[in-house]
Structures are given as C-alpha cells and as structure tokens.
Amino acid sequence: MNVIPPRTAAVWCPDWPVTTVRLGSDVADTDVPVAVLVGNHVLACSHSARAAGVRRGQRRREAQSRCPELVVLPRNEAAEARAFEPVVAALESIAPGVEITRPGLAAIGMRGPTRYFGGETGVLHALSRAIGELPILRGTDGAGALIGVADGGFAAEQAARRGLVVEPGESARFLADLPVETLGLPELADLLGRLGLRTLGAFAALPARDVLARFGPSGAWAHRQAGGRDDRPVAGRRPPVEFAVELDLEPPVDRVDAVAFSARGIAEQFVTDLAAHGLACTCLELQASSENGEETVRRWRHAGVLSTTDVLDRVRWQLEGWLSGQGRGRPTAGVARLRLVPVEVVPTGAHQQALWGGSGEGDERARRALARVQTLLGHGSVLTPVLDGGRDPHQRTKLVPWGDEPAPTRSPQQPWPGQLPAPAPSVLLDPPRPAQVLDDAGRPVVVTERGTVPRPPVRFGLGTERPVAITSWAGPWPVDERWWNPEAARHVVRCQLVDVRGRAYLVSGTMTTDGAGGATGTWQVEAVYD
Amino acid sequence: MLDVAIRKPTGEVAVDLGRRGAPPLPVDPALSAILPHGLRRGSTVAVSGSVSLLLALLGTASADGAWCALVGFPHISAEAAGEYGIELSRLAVVPALGQHQQNWTTAVGALVDAVDIVAARPPARLAPGEIRRLAARARTRDAVLIPFLPRHGAGHGTAPDWPNADVRLSAAPGPWTGIGSGHGRLRARRVEVTATGRGQAARPRSAELWLPTAAGGVASAEPLAPVIPLVS
Numbered sequence: 001m002n003v004i005p006p007r008t009a010a011v012w013c014p015d016w017p018v019t020t021v022r023l024g025s026d027v028a029d030t031d032v033p034v035a036v037l038v039g040n041h042v043l044a045c046s047h048s049a050r051a052a053g054v055r056r057g058q059r060r061r062e063a064q065s066r067c068p069e070l071v072v073l074p075r076n077e078a079a080e081a082r083a084f085e086p087v088v089a090a091l092e093s094i095a096p097g098v099e100i101t102r103p104g105l106a107a108i109g110m111r112g113p114t115r116y117f118g119g120e121t122g123v124l125h126a127l128s129r130a131i132g133e134l135p136i137l138r139g140t141d142g143a144g145a146l147i148g149v150a151d152g153g154f155a156a157e158q159a160a161r162r163g164l165v166v167e168p169g170e171s172a173r174f175l176a177d178l179p180v181e182t183l184g185l186p187e188l189a190d191l192l193g194r195l196g197l198r199t200l201g202a203f204a205a206l207p208a209r210d211v212l213a214r215f216g217p218s219g220a221w222a223h224r225q226a227g228g229r230d231d232r233p234v235a236g237r238r239p240p241v242e243f244a245v246e247l248d249l250e251p252p253v254d255r256v257d258a259v260a261f262s263a264r265g266i267a268e269q270f271v272t273d274l275a276a277h278g279l280a281c282t283c284l285e286l287q288a289s290s291e292n293g294e295e296t297v298r299r300w301r302h303a304g305v306l307s308t309t310d311v312l313d314r315v316r317w318q319l320e321g322w323l324s325g326q327g328r329g330r331p332t333a334g335v336a337r338l339r340l341v342p343v344e345v346v347p348t349g350a351h352q353q354a355l356w357g358g359s360g361e362g363d364e365r366a367r368r369a370l371a372r373v374q375t376l377l378g379h380g381s382v383l384t385p386v387l388d389g390g391r392d393p394h395q396r397t398k399l400v401p402w403g404d405e406p407a408p409t410r411s412p413q414q415p416w417p418g419q420l421p422a423p424a425p426s427v428l429l430d431p432p433r434p435a436q437v438l439d440d441a442g443r444p445v446v447v448t449e450r451g452t453v454p455r456p457p458v459r460f461g462l463g464t465e466r467p468v469a470i471t472s473w474a475g476p477w478p479v480d481e482r483w484w485n486p487e488a489a490r491h492v493v494r495c496q497l498v499d500v501r502g503r504a505y506l507v508s509g510t511m512t513t514d515g516a517g518g519a520t521g522t523w524q525v526e527a528v529y530d
Numbered sequence: 531m532l533d534v535a536i537r538k539p540t541g542e543v544a545v546d547l548g549r550r551g552a553p554p555l556p557v558d559p560a561l562s563a564i565l566p567h568g569l570r571r572g573s574t575v576a577v578s579g580s581v582s583l584l585l586a587l588l589g590t591a592s593a594d595g596a597w598c599a600l601v602g603f604p605h606i607s608a609e610a611a612g613e614y615g616i617e618l619s620r621l622a623v624v625p626a627l628g629q630h631q632q633n634w635t636t637a638v639g640a641l642v643d644a645v646d647i648v649a650a651r652p653p654a655r656l657a658p659g660e661i662r663r664l665a666a667r668a669r670t671r672d673a674v675l676i677p678f679l680p681r682h683g684a685g686h687g688t689a690p691d692w693p694n695a696d697v698r699l700s701a702a703p704g705p706w707t708g709i710g711s712g713h714g715r716l717r718a719r720r721v722e723v724t725a726t727g728r729g730q731a732a733r734p735r736s737a738e739l740w741l742p743t744a745a746g747g748v749a750s751a752e753p754l755a756p757v758i759p760l761v762s
Contacts, residue, residue, distance in 0.1 A: 363597070363620075365644045366597040366620070366644050366645050366646075368644065369640060369641060369643055369644025369645060370599075370622050370641075370644075370645075372640055373624065373637055373640045373641060376636060376637065376640065377624070377633065377637060381624060381625075382622050382623070382624050383622070383623045383624070383625060384618065384619070384621060384622055384623065385606070385608035385611065385618050385621060385623055386608060386618060387608050387609060387612060387618065388608075393607055393609065396607070396608065396609045397605075397606075397607050397608040397609060398608070399623060399625070402622060406618075406619065421715065422613060422742075422744070422745050422746040423610070423613060423716070423717075423718070423742035423743070423744070423745070423746040423747075424607050424609035424610040424613055424746060425607055425610065426581040426582045426585060426606065426607055426610040426742075427581050427603075427605060427606065427607065428605035428606075428607050429605065430604070430605045453712065456711065456712055472706070472709045472710055472711050473709070473711060473712060474709045474710065474712065474713060474714050474715045474716065475712075496709060496715060496716050498706050498709060498716070502703045502704065502705065502706075503703070504706055504709075504716055504719070527607065529582075529706075529716060529719070529742075530580055530581040530582060
C-alpha cells in the first residue's frame with residue numbers, strides 16, 4: 001500500500017544559530033565571518049565564513065586556519081528558541097499546530113490552509129507576507145528564510161533548504177538524487193556509503209523489511225523518509241490537550257479571590273484527570289483572558305507536583321499581578337475565561353519530596369513567596385547572589401534572577417591571583433563612582449610605572465563632596481589584566497583608604513600621561529567597607 | 531503562666547512548652563552579649579550604622595536554615611555575605627523598587643509572609659500607618675523585620691526613621707587595624723554596637739566587636755586596656 005504523506009510546508013531560516021548569537025553580540029556586520037561552535041566543532045557558520053571555506057563539523061583550529069579573521073562564538077540554545085518565537089507566531093497566524101523541528105526550522109500542515117486560502121499559491125503568498133514582515137528576517141542584515149512545500153515533513157525540509165515547491169506525488173523522485181548524508185545520521189550514511197548506496201533513491205529502493213532487519217527501527221524510519229513515505233502527520237506543538245481544562249466566567253469577574261473561588265472546581269478536575277491517568281503535573285501553563293480579549297499566559301514550574309491548592313495559588317498569583325496592573329497590559333475588563341494546560345507531566349510516584357531537610361515545607365513556602373513577589377514586580381526584580389570567579393570584588397558577586405539556575409560564570413574556586421584577601425568589602429558600588437584622591441598639593445595622586453607613590457594620598461572625597469583627610473592607606477597594588485587583548489586590557493592600581501570619619505574604601509586609579517611627560521590619575525571608588 | 535517544659539537533667543529548660551510561638555532565630559555568639567535571646571520571631575530590629583552589622587546579624591540564622599531577603603540593597607557583596615555565614619541559596623535580593631512607596635510596602639509585606647528575616651532599607655517617606663501594619667504582619671507571620679537606617683547625618687534630605695522598633699542596634703565604627711600609611715592592608719575593625727529597645731531589651735547593652743575580623747565574619751573583642759596616664 002502506498003500512502004501519500006500529508007502535504008507539508010516548511011520554513012527554514014539558514015544559519016539560525018549564527019543569526020541569534022549575532023543578535024546578542026556586537027558582531028552586527030554581516031561581512032564579518034562568524035561561526036558557532038559546540039564542543040570544538042563548527043555547528044553553523046555565516047555566509048562569508050562559508051565562502052572562506054569553513055564547513056559544518058570542522059574543528060575550531062581547521063576553521064580558523066581557513067579563515068583567520070573568523071569570529072568564534074559559543075552556542076546559545078535558549079536565545080535561538082526565544083528568537084524563533086516570532087517566526088512561530090507568524091506561522092501560527094496562518095495555521096494552528098506548528099511543528100518546530102528545531103529553532104530555525106518549522107513546519108505546518110498544508111491541508112487546512114490550502115482550503116482556506118484557495119490553493120497552495122495563496123498559502124505561500126500569505127506565508128511569505130507573514131514572515132516577510134518580521135524584523136529579524138528582513139533587511140540586509142536579516143537572516144532571510146526559505147519556504148518549501150512537499151509531501152511529508154522530511155521532503156518539505158529538503159525542499160525548503162532549496163526553496164522549492166515539489167508537486168504532489170513527486171517527492172520520492174525529488175529526494176532520490178540527494179546524497180544519503182541528507183538524512184542527518186552520519187553513522188548510517190557512512191555505512192550506506194560503504195555499501196555503495198550513495199543516494200536516497202538507492203537506499204529507498206531496498207526492501208523495507210530487509211532494512212528493518214539490518215538497521216533496526218531508526219534505520220527503517222530513515223528508509224521511509226528517504227522514500228518520501230513519512231506519513232507522520234505534522235505534530236502541533238501543543239502538549240496533550242485533553243488534560244487542559246477551561247472555565248468560562250459568566251458574567252466576567254474582576255476580583256482575584258472570586259476568580260480563585262470559581263476556579264476551585266476546574267483545579268480539582270485538572271489534578272484528578274491527570275491522576276486518573278497515573279500522571280502528575282510539574283509545569284503548568286495558565287491562560288486567562290478578559291472580556292475585551294486581553295490575555296495573560298504564564299508557565300509555572302513547581303519543585304514537586306502540583307496539588308489543587310498549588311494550582312489555585314498560581315491562579316491567584318498570576319491574576320493578582322495581572323489585575324493589579326503593576327506591569328503593562330492591565331486588562332480593561334474582568335476575567336472571562338481561564339484555561340489550565342499541563343506542559344510537563346510525570347508519572348505519579350516519580351517525584352517525592354524530601355522527608356527531612358532538603359526542600360522542606362519552609363523552603364517551599366519561601367520559594368512560593370519569592371515567585372509571587374517576582375510576579376508582582378516583574379522578572380528580574382528578585383535576584384539571588386552567586387559567588388563568581390574574578391579578581392575584582394565586582395566580578396566575584398553575580399546576581400541571578402530568581403528561578404534561573406544560580407551558576408557562576410567563572411569558577412570561584414580557581415586561585416585568581418591578585419584578588420583581594422579577606423575581609424571582603426560589604427558594599428559594592430556598581431558602576432564605580434568617581435572620587436578625588438588628592439596629594440598634599442591638592443592634585444590627583446599619581447602612581448608611577450614602577451608602582452611607587454611619589455606624593456602619598458592625603459585627602460579623599462567621594463564624587464564632588466568636600467575632600468576630607470585620610471588617616472591611613474595601603475597600596476598601591478597594580479592590576480594588569482588581559483594585556484594580550486587591547487580591547488579588554490585593564491591596567492589600574494588599587495588602594496585601600498581610611499578617611500578621618502573612620503570609613504574605609506577600595507579605590508582604583510587609572511594613570512594617563514600627557515604629551516609633556518607629566519602624569520595624572522583618575523580615581524574611582526569600587527567598594528566600601530561599611 | 532503555666533509551667534510546662536521539657537528539662538534537661540541539669541534542670542535547664544530545653545523546650546518551654548508554655549511559651550507560645552516558634553523559638554527565636556540564633557545569632558552569632560559574639561552578638562549574644564547584646565541580643566541574649568537571639569532574634570525573637572515576630573519582632574522588629576532596627577539596625578543602623580553598618581552593613582557589616584546587618585550581615586553579621588543574618589549570618590548564623592541563615593546558616594541554620596532560615597531564609598533571608600534584602601530589599602533595597604543594590605550591591606551587597608556575595609563574598610562578604612558568605613564570610614558572615616549567610617547561605618546564598620537561601621538569600622533573595624530585591625535590589626530596587628523605584629521611589630514608589632506602595633511597591634516597597636507590597637514587596638516587603640509579601641516577603642514577610644514567607645521569609646524568616648526581611649532586611650529592608652525604607653524609602654525616604656513612609657507613613658506611620660504602613661510601619662505599624664508591616665510590624666503587625668511580621669508579628670503574625672513570625673518573621674523578623676530588620677529596617678536598615680542610614681547613619682545619622684549621612685543621608686540627604688529627610689532620613690527615614692523606624693519608630694516603635696523592638697530592638698535598635700547601632701554600630702559606632704571604630705579604628706581599622708592592619709593598615710598604615712602606605713603599608714599593610716585592611717584587616718579588622720573594632721566596632722562598638724549598642725542595643726536599646728523595649729521590653730526585654732529595655733536595658734541598653736553594648737559590646738565591642740571585631741566587625742569584620744581578619745578572616746571576615748564577626749567576633750567579640752576584648753576591651754582595650756585602660757589608658758594609664760604617665761604623669762599624675
């Protein structure tokens with residue numbers, strides 16, 4: 001039996017990892033060759049880098065030898081997914097149920113929209129209009145996108161990579177000439193190559209039963225793809241919808257406690273429905289819309305499994321933040337509809353809270369309250385400090401938004417020669433504030449290149465305030481960091497000062513020489529020992 | 531009052547069942563001279579004069595499992611907090627809330643509901659009613675509220691005050707040791723901390739502390755030897 005796979009349209013944004021890391025970095029110029037590396041191998045590279053001979057899968061050193069001016073950046077998968085969200089939203093405006101294969105490649109089923117737009121051409125017009133308006137894809141520095149249509153997801157992806165529309169029923173012939181490497185399974189492609197099968201057509205010509213016997217299920221799946229027979233429907237990106245519950249509020253309610261009271265029933269239904277299937281929810285998406293159509297959607301992750309009370313708490317927190325209008329987008333009417341969607345579920349019994357210690361009740365209570373404060377004040381308002389690696393007191397403190405993983409950027413356990421010994425200053429000034437560190441003649445103190453202080457500091461003033469006498473001081477300690485990189489290099493001297501009021505400061509100074517050979521110092525306060 | 535208690539063989543009371551409320555939060559032994567009962571839950575302890583004193587106050591309780599929150603302190607050093615024993619994974623920092631008094635009260639109120647110790651720098655003007663409400667909320671939720679007041683004369687404009695605090699701790703920073711003119715480094719500082727307050731804390735107590743000590747942290751300092759005049 002020959003099943004024709006469903007018509008599928010794929011949208012492919014070439015070099016998506018490069019586009020997104022470029023957004024986050026200062027390498028905005030598209031002529032600069034850029035490569036994104038994972039585990040010392042090139043994952044993606046820009047067009048200019050490809051022109052210079054850089055290829056996917058190369059080692060860093062090989063890529064750099066082919067293109068010495070190559071800018072190498074690490075991959076940021078979260079940013080890729082985030083930046084792809086507008087593209088997905090644009091596709092969703094054409095048809096619901098967008099399948100994201102990976103950030104940079106998405107597919108939609110063509111059957112519904114073809115009927116709606118009156119033919120494939122109409123859909124393609126609508127698609128190109130929708131994604132053509134996105135700023136990230138438009139313009140000379142935009143990523144650009146290609147659209148392909150074919151039967152089945154794999155053929156559509158290959159068509160999109162070439163910007164083709166493959167006629168219905170022609171997909172197998174279209175795929176037949178492509179090399180086996182297209183399947184994206186290097187081990188299989190290597191093996192097939194040694195068997196003398198170099199094109200997808202040759203692979204697809206093998207009997208399906210023999211392929212299954214020799215290569216197992218994954219090989220059989222590749223075989224179906226190669227033959228243009230992947231009749232898997234386009235999977236929408238929505239999680240199991242049958243567990244989602246909805247509540248219509250008639251008339252709309254604008255008080256949080258009233259909504260929470262009405263939501264008790266659906267919260268219970270939500271939890272018991274899942275429990276009846278042996279599941280428990282660990283991440284929940286809560287959607288609420290007002291009578292006038294404004295929406296709030298938020299995902300709530302929980303350290304354990306969500307009980308009815310937990311679900312209601314989250315309803316209350318989210319709506320409190322929304323209705324009280326601390327953030328933007330305060331609704332103009334009462335809440336008319338509430339919807340709970342499970343985003344992540346685990347089998348019941350897979351998650352057990354610690355009996356003693358660990359995530360105890362008090363910890364859980366505190367975590368919830370902090371999540372709630374964050375709802376009120378917005379993401380990034382509640383932070384948690386992490387000890388980070390570095391030489392400066394600033395570098396050693398890193399503030400991470402509550403809920404993100406508190407991981408240091410650099411290891412604080414490394415020796416970091418040149419860091420300040422204990423005790424650490426208690427208050428950091430970020431950014432450092434300018435200060436006056438003056439010698440007995442009232443001029444800024446100068447530290448010579450040999451690290452001596454010809455005229456010691458005598459008076460100190462923070463900002464523009466009146467300088468006061470210094471009772472004791474220590475230093476200067478030169479800090480000469482990253483001298484091999486002219487842009488990141490930093491050459492300063494640090495001193496500790498105690499003024500006549502008994503306050504101790506950590507100051508850093510930058511020495512500049514003028515043309516006549518005279519030197520002057522610019523000083524700033526980095527931290528206070530309060 | 532009903533005398534129900536679990537006693538140790540020595541007769542010392544281990545758990546006093548007659549007293550209501552949760553046991554107080556522990557403080558560093560060096561601070562027990564001025565806070566002999568620890569940080570009583572539900573109380574308000576105003577701290578002024580030194581951020582180090584605030585961190586020292588939180589340290590032992592945080593290491594013991596309490597959750598702490600710092601509101602309105604934009605740049606506390608994680609390193610210094612760690613030196614005082616604060617467990618950073620149980621510390622939340624709400625750096626800036628703008629000048630909106632309402633935001634401040636909402637955030638502090640929400641934190642008091644769940645976090646054991648909330649240290650906050652009050653905004654310039656705070657209505658007395660708000661202060662009373664927050665103190666009452668801390669009392670019912672068994673949390674410790676620590677308003678941090680700037681040093682007298684250091685602020686610009688109207689310096690905020692926190693009337694009706696149960697205990698007031700103020701630090702008078704003293705001399706630093708280890709630093710000369712052009713040599714040495716900052717090692718330790720002597721600080722005189724005075725506690726005044728109401729009820730149990732009505733009698734003023736004071737202690738000489740090393741704040742910080744040479745390794746970071748807090749320790750009690752022996753009193754300096756009295757100055758003996760050479761010529762009478």
